[in-house]
Amino acid sequence: RCHGRGSPGGGSGAMGGAGSLLPREALGEYQELTFLGKQEILLAYKRFSELLPKEERENACSARVPKNQILTLPELRANPFQHRICRVFSTSQDGDDSMSFEDFLDMLSVFSDSATSDVKSHYAFRIFDFNDDGTLDRKDLEKLVDCLTGQGEESRLSNAEMEQLIQNILEESDIDKDGTINLSEFQHVVSRSPDFARYCVLQS
Amino acid sequence: HFGSSVASYFIFLRWMYGINMILFGLTFGLVMVPEALMGKPYGSLPRKTVPRAEEATAMNFATLWDFSGFAQYSVLFYGYYNNQRTIGWLKFRMPLSYFLVGVGTIGYSFMIVIRTMARNANEDGGGDDTSFNFSWKMFTSWDYLIGNPETADNKFASITTSFKEAIVEEQESRKEENIHLTRFLRVLANFLALCTLAGSGYLIFFVVRRSQKFALEGLENYGWWERNEVNMVMSLLGMFCPTLFDVISSLENYHPRIALRWQLGRIFALFLGNLYTFIIALMDEINLKASVLFLFTIFNRHMCKDEDFQQLEEEKIVKYNMTIWEASLYNGTIPENSTAPPIQVDPADVPRGPCWETMVGQEFVRLTVSDTMTTYITILIGDFLRAVFVRFFNYCWCWDLEYGFPSYSEFDISGNVLGLIFNQGMIWMGSFYAPCLPAINVFRLHTSMYLQCWAVMCCNVPQERVFKASRSNNFYMAMLLFILFLSTLPAVYTIVSIPPSFDCGPFSGKTRMFEVISETLEHDFPSWFGKVFGYASNPGLILPFILLMVLSIYYLNATSKSYKEANLELKKKLQSVRSR
Numbered sequence: 001r002c003h004g005r006g007s008p009g010g011g012s013g014a015m016g017g018a019g020s021l022l023p024r025e026a027l028g029e030y031q032e033l034t035f036l037g038k039q040e041i042l043l044a045y046k047r048f049s050e051l052l053p054k055e056e057r058e059n060a061c062s063a064r065v066p067k068n069q070i071l072t073l074p075e076l077r078a079n080p081f082q083h084r085i086c087r088v089f090s091t092s093q094d095g096d097d098s099m100s101f102e103d104f105l106d107m108l109s110v111f112s113d114s115a116t117s118d119v120k121s122h123y124a125f126r127i128f129d130f131n132d133d134g135t136l137d138r139k140d141l142e143k144l145v146d147c148l149t150g151q152g153e154e155s156r157l158s159n160a161e162m163e164q165l166i167q168n169i170l171e172e173s174d175i176d177k178d179g180t181i182n183l184s185e186f187q188h189v190v191s192r193s194p195d196f197a198r199y200c201v202l203q204s
Numbered sequence: 205h206f207g208s209s210v211a212s213y214f215i216f217l218r219w220m221y222g223i224n225m226i227l228f229g230l231t232f233g234l235v236m237v238p239e240a241l242m243g244k245p246y247g248s249l250p251r252k253t254v255p256r257a258e259e260a261t262a263m264n265f266a267t268l269w270d271f272s273g274f275a276q277y278s279v280l281f282y283g284y285y286n287n288q289r290t291i292g293w294l295k296f297r298m299p300l301s302y303f304l305v306g307v308g309t310i311g312y313s314f315m316i317v318i319r320t321m322a323r324n325a326n327e328d329g330g331g332d333d334t335s336f337n338f339s340w341k342m343f344t345s346w347d348y349l350i351g352n353p354e355t356a357d358n359k360f361a362s363i364t365t366s367f368k369e370a371i372v373e374e375q376e377s378r379k380e381e382n383i384h385l386t387r388f389l390r391v392l393a394n395f396l397a398l399c400t401l402a403g404s405g406y407l408i409f410f411v412v413r414r415s416q417k418f419a420l421e422g423l424e425n426y427g428w429w430e431r432n433e434v435n436m437v438m439s440l441l442g443m444f445c446p447t448l449f450d451v452i453s454s455l456e457n458y459h460p461r462i463a464l465r466w467q468l469g470r471i472f473a474l475f476l477g478n479l480y481t482f483i484i485a486l487m488d489e490i491n492l493k494a495s496v497l498f499l500f501t502i503f504n505r506h507m508c509k510d511e512d513f514q515q516l517e518e519e520k521i522v523k524y525n526m527t528i529w530e531a532s533l534y535n536g537t538i539p540e541n542s543t544a545p546p547i548q549v550d551p552a553d554v555p556r557g558p559c560w561e562t563m564v565g566q567e568f569v570r571l572t573v574s575d576t577m578t579t580y581i582t583i584l585i586g587d588f589l590r591a592v593f594v595r596f597f598n599y600c601w602c603w604d605l606e607y608g609f610p611s612y613s614e615f616d617i618s619g620n621v622l623g624l625i626f627n628q629g630m631i632w633m634g635s636f637y638a639p640c641l642p643a644i645n646v647f648r649l650h651t652s653m654y655l656q657c658w659a660v661m662c663c664n665v666p667q668e669r670v671f672k673a674s675r676s677n678n679f680y681m682a683m684l685l686f687i688l689f690l691s692t693l694p695a696v697y698t699i700v701s702i703p704p705s706f707d708c709g710p711f712s713g714k715t716r717m718f719e720v721i722s723e724t725l726e727h728d729f730p731s732w733f734g735k736v737f738g739y740a741s742n743p744g745l746i747l748p749f750i751l752l753m754v755l756s757i758y759y760l761n762a763t764s765k766s767y768k769e770a771n772l773e774l775k776k777k778l779q780s781v782r783s784r
Contacts, residue, residue: 078356079348111348124343144342149367150360157367164371168338186343193340 026061034109035119041105047073048104064098080147084127121187128186135180141166210615210660214653216680220624221649223316227309227635227642234305235639236279242292243285250554251708252277252284259552271566280569280640283562283708289723297728299710299720306636306699310692313632317688321681341366376459386457393455397470400448404441404474408481411437435571438478439578446471446619465679467618472683475626476690482571483633483694522557523706529555557707561637568634569641575627576648583659587613591663612665620656625684632691636698 022045030041049057051070056063067086076082086097089107099107109115110123128136130143142162149156157165173181173189181189247253254262254277267273271280278284291298345363415434418426429436449470453463591612594605605611627645635641699718704711711717725734739745 075348080346080356080360128343141342145367148342148346148360149364150357157364161368161371164374165338165342165367168370168374169342172336173339189336189339190343192336193344 022061030105034105035112035114036105036109040108040112044105044108045101048101061101064092064100065104067097067099070099070104080150081127084130088123088126117191118187121190122183124190125183125186135182136186137180138166141169141181210617212680213615213617213621214657216621217624217649217653217656219320220628221646221653223313224628224631224642224646224649226312227631228646230305230309230312231635231639231642234301238291238296238301239285239298240279242294242296243288243298244291246277247551249286250551250556251286251559251712253551255556256550256552271569276562276566280638281562281565282637282639282710283559283705285708285710287710287712287714289727297724300724302639302710303699303717303720305639306695309635309642310632310688310695313688314685317681317685321678321685324678324681338370341370372460389455389457393452396452397449400445400452401470401473401477404445405477405481407441408434408438408478412482432574434482435574438482438571439574441478442475442575442623443578443582445474446616446622449474464618468622468679468683471618471622472625475622476687479626479629480690522555526555557705559705559708561705561709565634565638565641568630569638569644572627572630572634572641572644572648575623575630576652579623579652580655583655587659587663612663615660615664621680622683625680625687628684629687629691632688633694636695 022042027038027041030036031038034041036044048065051065051072052063067090070086071077071082076085079085083097085107086099089103089110090097090099091103092098092100110119125136128140128144130140131137136144145157145162145165170179170181173185175185175188244252254274258273261267262273264273268275275281276283285298285302287299289299290296341363345366346359411433415430418430418433446467449467453467456463456466458466590610594610594612598605627648631641631645700716703715704717706712711720714720714723725737
């Protein structure tokens with residue numbers, strides 16, 4: 001999964017104490033393949049190995065961290081899309097949404113400052129697509145709204161309000177009027193928003 | 205969580221606090237501190253000493269709370285200041301400073317209000333692209349930097365509110381109405397509002413007349429209610445009439461933002477009417493006393509030699525009494541050529557002249573304090589106790605208190621905004637007579653911010669129909685500007701037309717307060733400056749200047765209109781390029 005990147009990210013500082021276990025060629029490769037700089041990758045490595053139990057830290061590059069451990073990260077803990085994020089970035093064959101180090105790097109790369117808006121919107125689309133069918137249909141949008149309004153009962157929108165909201169969204173974004181929003185429509189809408197690039201950022 | 209309109213109130217409050225800090229700095233640093241440090245100390249002059257008769261009660265808490273006693277004869281009020289041209293080793297010109305600070309606070313306030321309005325208008329002109337309003341809210345509103353669950357909860361709540369706001373906007377823009385019924389109901393509502401205003405005005409008038417009657421008969425005979433009747437009635441009217449207006453406005457069926465503006469306008473008219481009735485009644489009181497004594501002097505005219513009717517008659521009586529009293533010190537003989545040295549008398553024993561400026565200042569301070577107390581008590585009882593009652597008695601009550609009556613209260617935006625604006629109007633009106641007012645107001649705003657913030661988060665629920673506040677605060681600013689203009693009229697009138705009290709204050713002895721300027725020009729500036737100033741203040745020069753300013757305003761207005769049009773054209777071009 002190599003997505004092209006623009007200019008290199010962070011600076012070229014020292015290797016860093018905890019990063020001594022990360023082989024040099026791998027570091028170079030990761031810098032090529034992601035939007036992250038050297039320091040950021042080393043920091044990510046450190047955070048990743050902290051999630052592993054002590055015995056597995058030697059082999060951090062090939063170990064997989066279970067989903068519940070990933071969700072303890074502060075950046076994901078309060079995020080309403082935490083499960084979707086894990087599902088989208090995980091390459092696990094068993095469907096248990098565990099993440100390897102490369103999945104982790106992938107995630108950080110997409111959410112970093114230097115990622116392009118195209119890449120971000122591509123992944124955002126996948127995150128919002130709850131049933132993984134390649135389009136955002138009504139059910140997806142309803143689930144999205146429920147995620148955004150929090151888990152409490154009082155804060156949910158009533159059925160009438162939900163109807164009205166989905167109606168308005170489809171009016172605005174669904175250009176071919178097929179009742180769903182596909183990737184290009186989504187990117188068309190989101191690329192015009194001034195807020196998208198600002199908010200879709202994680203920092204370690 | 206509570207929506208952008210509640211937030212706009214707190215932002216407005218914070219901005220007002222900034223202005224009051226500057227006003228406080230001016231009055232404190234340039235008026236109160238110099239007089240306290242370099243002026244004659246307490247007890248050296250009659251105007252600076254508590255009269256013998258009041259000395260016994262001067263330190264009581266009740267007297268101090270009422271701002272009489274020691275509080276009255278201190279730097280807090282106009283009457284304490286001496287009319288010496290320069291004081292201390294710095295040769296600080298106290299009367300000039302007092303005058304300039306008074307004028308400067310008003311000038312500064314005008315400048316900053318207009319500057320803020322202009323800045324807001326600039327931001328407003330940018331406009332927003334609402335083509336993908338809902339979609340953006342949906343896809344781009346979550347802030348991925350949030351890591352704290354509590355912050356996340358707040359963000360959820362604010363997103364929900366924002367959705368609801370947008371939905372309401374959309375619904376309102378699609379509503380159909382039955383025109384005739386709506387029009388009839390609106391006319392009816394306006395009629396009811398007018399009746400309320402008229403009733404409130406009459407009530408204030410009635411109460412002030414009664415208090416004047418009490419004052420003539422001597423206040424000691426009456427209890428606490430009679431003494432504070434005017435303040436209490438004004439505060440109570442301010443509390444209940446807005447609720448009445450709220451009920452009336454439910455007849456009108458406007459978009460919530462427009463309904464808020466009507467509400468603000470009506471409460472504005474209410475407070476304005478109350479305040480001006482109050483002022484007129486005060487002026488009336490001074491004139492009432494003066495005119496009663498004037499009738500007495502008609503019969504005693506053979507004792508008064510000069511007939512200078514420019515002075516208030518009461519002052520003449522007092523001056524006459526003072527000469528009699530001085531004579532009594534010389535054991536009954538009125539010396540024609542007084543070659544005897546003046547006898548030392550304790551300043552507390554000297555009879556005093558009336559000091560209407562201090563009286564007016566005291567009334568404003570009392571009104572501000574009682575207004576503050578009423579607001580805090582309303583918050584504590586109306587919001588906090590009500591919330592406690594609903595929360596804890598819900599278990600053992602027949603109907604659901606949280607959904608039916610009384611339920612939790614909502615934050616009353618219009619009442620609070622107007623309270624803030626009118627409070628500021630009172631400060632502007634009264635700070636010339638009571639330099640301590642900005643200080644009191646800074647303290648009040650400070651505590652108000654935290655108290656209301658706590659009350660909103662703890663006891664209020666968001667409104668049922670939240671709506672987006674208008675982009676700029678210019679509506680509030682326009683009202684503030686209007687109030688500022690009206691508040692400065694009384695002060696300007698007194699400076700220009702009414703002679704200052706002869707016995708107290710920094711302008712005592714002059715026929716008009718603004719004479720301190722001409723005095724300064726004479727003494728402190730070289731003579732050619734005075735001549736130039738004389739030429740410059742010639743009406744023949746000022747009128748063309750005013751005409752020139754009006755023409756330049758017209759020209760600037762025309763150019764700004766043409767810029768706006770060019771702006772719109774460019775925006776349209778941009779849009780068509782983008783969507784290609």
